[in-house]
Amino acid sequence: MKCFFVAGTDTNVGKTLVSVALLEAAKAKGLKTTALKPVAAGCERGLSEPDATLPVTQLLNKDALDLQSAITEALPYSILNPIALEPAIAPHIAALQQSSVLGAERIYQSCQPALSTASDFMLIEGAGGWRVPLNDKQTMADLAVMFACPVVLVVGMRLGCINHGLLSAEAIANDGLTVAGWVANQVDPVMSVVDENIETLTQRFPFPLLGHIPFLSKPSGIEASRFLDIDKLLDN
Numbered sequence: 001m002k003c004f005f006v007a008g009t010d011t012n013v014g015k016t017l018v019s020v021a022l023l024e025a026a027k028a029k030g031l032k033t034t035a036l037k038p039v040a041a042g043c044e045r046g047l048s049e050p051d052a053t054l055p056v057t058q059l060l061n062k063d064a065l066d067l068q069s070a071i072t073e074a075l076p077y078s079i080l081n082p083i084a085l086e087p088a089i090a091p092h093i094a095a096l097q098q099s100s101v102l103g104a105e106r107i108y109q110s111c112q113p114a115l116s117t118a119s120d121f122m123l124i125e126g127a128g129g130w131r132v133p134l135n136d137k138q139t140m141a142d143l144a145v146m147f148a149c150p151v152v153l154v155v156g157m158r159l160g161c162i163n164h165g166l167l168s169a170e171a172i173a174n175d176g177l178t179v180a181g182w183v184a185n186q187v188d189p190v191m192s193v194v195d196e197n198i199e200t201l202t203q204r205f206p207f208p209l210l211g212h213i214p215f216l217s218k219p220s221g222i223e224a225s226r227f228l229d230i231d232k233l234l235d236n
Helices: 016-030 062-070 091-097 104-110 140-147 161-174 194-204 221-225
Strands: 003-010 033-036 038-042 083-085 121-129 151-157 179-186 209-213
Touching: 003 140, 016 062, 016 121, 016 151, 016 179, 016 209, 016 221, 033 038, 033 062, 038 091, 038 121, 062 083, 062 121, 083 091, 091 140, 091 209, 104 140, 104 221, 121 140, 121 161, 121 209, 161 179, 194 221
Parallel strands: 003 121, 003 151, 033 121, 038 083, 151 179, 179 209
Antiparallel strands: none
16 A cells, blocks of 8 residues: 655645645545544534434534545545544644543544555645644654655745755654655746746755645645646555
């Protein structure tokens, strides 16, 4: 099974859009796909989702639901997103507000049912950026290291993206993980010199560009998948 951890340079840079796009591209190649959102903050009760057997009191996250809708191998929501937090804030603060403490080891153990599901292609989507805290000592990076799979880095194309991209790539490498490729996702519709920014990062990153997703007014994974070259991932 090909498995990748999807990380972003920040929150709201399009990790889910890129994840769904890659899942759609993998499905188009006839691959069996699964996904995992270990921790999701910003959950609501009673959202519509494919598994109608869930009670309306279940906390559900839109990004996790998008992943659930995109995969070919059905996963119950509680397996795809084992840690669901209601406040749309940093996960460690959201957990404290719910009188709990997150731990990388416990989160990793809760992901085992999803990890054991047979598929050809699996994506694990992080929350926020690479150094988002889980508790006083651990960050999302500690959890990613436990999964020990190559990383897909999503760079939100906006002012400051070069610095954010280079720092994120440096942190990932320092933590001992390999970046399999990066995606330039344009989140600022009026960003100037986009191509020059992408070229700057391409020259400095020692891993391939999987694609540039332009600003989409109504983004969808199927549309975004047209801009990605999944073969560069599958060849890893």
